[in-house]
Amino acid sequence: MKNLFIVGTPLQLINAIEAVNQFKLESNILIIVHRSLHANRVQMDDLKSLYEWEEIIDIEYSRHSSMLRYLDLVKYLERYTYKYIFISKLEVVPKIVIPNVVKEKVFLLDDGVLTIFIYENSIKTDKINQYNFKEIRFLIFGLKIRIKDKINLFTYFDLEPVNGVEVVKNELNFLKATYLEGATKNSDTIYFLGHPSSKYIDDDSYINSLLSLLEKFDKKIIYIPHRGEKQDMKDIISSIDSPLFNVEDINMPVELYFLKNKIYPSHIISYYSTALITLNTIYKECRISFIPISKMSTNHKPLVNIYKIFNEAGLDAVKI
Numbered sequence: 001m002k003n004l005f006i007v008g009t010p011l012q013l014i015n016a017i018e019a020v021n022q023f024k025l026e027s028n029i030l031i032i033v034h035r036s037l038h039a040n041r042v043q044m045d046d047l048k049s050l051y052e053w054e055e056i057i058d059i060e061y062s063r064h065s066s067m068l069r070y071l072d073l074v075k076y077l078e079r080y081t082y083k084y085i086f087i088s089k090l091e092v093v094p095k096i097v098i099p100n101v102v103k104e105k106v107f108l109l110d111d112g113v114l115t116i117f118i119y120e121n122s123i124k125t126d127k128i129n130q131y132n133f134k135e136i137r138f139l140i141f142g143l144k145i146r147i148k149d150k151i152n153l154f155t156y157f158d159l160e161p162v163n164g165v166e167v168v169k170n171e172l173n174f175l176k177a178t179y180l181e182g183a184t185k186n187s188d189t190i191y192f193l194g195h196p197s198s199k200y201i202d203d204d205s206y207i208n209s210l211l212s213l214l215e216k217f218d219k220k221i222i223y224i225p226h227r228g229e230k231q232d233m234k235d236i237i238s239s240i241d242s243p244l245f246n247v248e249d250i251n252m253p254v255e256l257y258f259l260k261n262k263i264y265p266s267h268i269i270s271y272y273s274t275a276l277i278t279l280n281t282i283y284k285e286c287r288i289s290f291i292p293i294s295k296m297s298t299n300h301k302p303l304v305n306i307y308k309i310f311n312e313a314g315l316d317a318v319k320i
Contacts, residue, residue: 001027001083002054006097007109008033008061010043010227010253011278012088014175015109017051019086019154021174029080031057031073033093039227043252050178059093066092067134071141074100086154089114090122092135099144106149110156110170112274116305119159123151126163156281158312172255172281179259180282186263189220193254193270194237196228200293200303201271207236209291212320213269214244223247224254226273255279269318272306280313289316 003025005016013032020028030053034041048056059073074096082103087094088111098106108118122128129146138145152166153159161167192210201209213221221244225234238247250257255278258265267287270276280288290310293303311317 001104002080003028004031004077004082004085004097004101004103005029005109006031006033006085006087006094008035008088009040009111010047010256011275012109012111013044013047014253014255015088015111015154015170016086017047018170018172018174019084019107019109020051022154022168022170023084025084027054029053029055029057029077031059031093033059033061033091035061037228039251043227046252047256067137067141070096070138071143073097074143077101087151090118090128090151095131095135095147096138096143096145098147098149103149105152105166106147107152107154107168109154110274110278113272113302113306115155115157116274116309117302118151119153119157120301120305123153123165124162156277157309170281172278175255175259176282179256179262180264183259183262183264185266185285187266189222189265190217190267190269191254191265192221192223193268193273193275194223194225194229195271195273196226203233203236206271207240209271209320210237210240210245213318214242216318216320217267218244219267220244220246224257225249227251255282258283272303274306276310276315277313280315287316289318291320292317 005028007013007016032044070092077097078101082101085098085103085106086109087106088109128151131145135145150165154168154170156170156172159167223237225247254275265283265286268276268279269289269291271291271293276288276290292307
């Protein structure tokens with residue numbers, strides 16, 4: 001029997017490799033759904049070398065119809081049976097693959113905020129079978145679209161098992177065993193993790209918060225942009241004039257950046273990056289802080305859920 005992994009981001013690929021090692025899996029097929037973000041592709045190409053996959057299938061995502069491409073993919077995958085299928089989100093590729101192949105179990109890999117959203121809105125509510133028109137069209141070609149399997153969790157979040165779902169804890173043991181030994185503790189630097197958008201905070205407030213942190217801690221701050229952060233925002237942040245402030249574009253997942261460079265950070269801050277949870281799992285002696293956004297509307301429910309998890313994990317709230 002084979003195992004199938006369907007991923008689309010560097011973090012998802014890291015967690016796929018963790019699953020391979022924790023579940024002691026062999027005969028593993030990797031499907032990478034590529035999107036338009038170039039930084040994603042560069043990082044994924046680098047991460048693929050961490051494990052020797054039996055087969056790698058690249059799928060180019062398109063907003064236009066990819067019906068025939070997906071039909072060919074399902075037809076190809078149907079020739080095998082699978083012990084486990086690991087997915088990272090409930091989108092078109094996993095939604096048409098899962099009902100049409102023989103498998104024992106399905107697991108959801110972590111992908112930050114998205115994992116919490118799927119857990120709260122699809123798994124807890126038992127509403128994983130929701131389709132758009134493009135997905136319903138697969139019925140015309142004789143494919144099944146209804147998922148009858150439980151979507152189990154392979155996660156570093158402390159999520160409760162609900163509706164018969166199995167929760168397997170991801171302690172990131174492969175990364176720690178591969179890279180953590182020999183790391184040097186860096187006590188004079190704070191690392192700030194950036195965000196891809198200003199959905200919850202306006203640009204001016206965001207910049208001012210960085211300036212406030214410089215005054216509050218009087219330590220060197222290294223700002224690590226998110227791979228999806230807009231260049232104009234990175235340019236503005238790079239213009240902050242202080243000998244204690246520096247922008248470092250790392251071009252890899254932040255977890256891997258610290259590990260590969262043998263850095264043991266002493267303090268990491270962000271507004272709502274779920275990388276704080278992964279880093280809290282790896283670096284037990286590091287202070288992990290988040291800046292709570294005080295004014296939140298009902299549209300900010302995902303952020304409320306993230307802060308709940310931060311508090312449960314014992315992360316430190318920093319007021320500025």
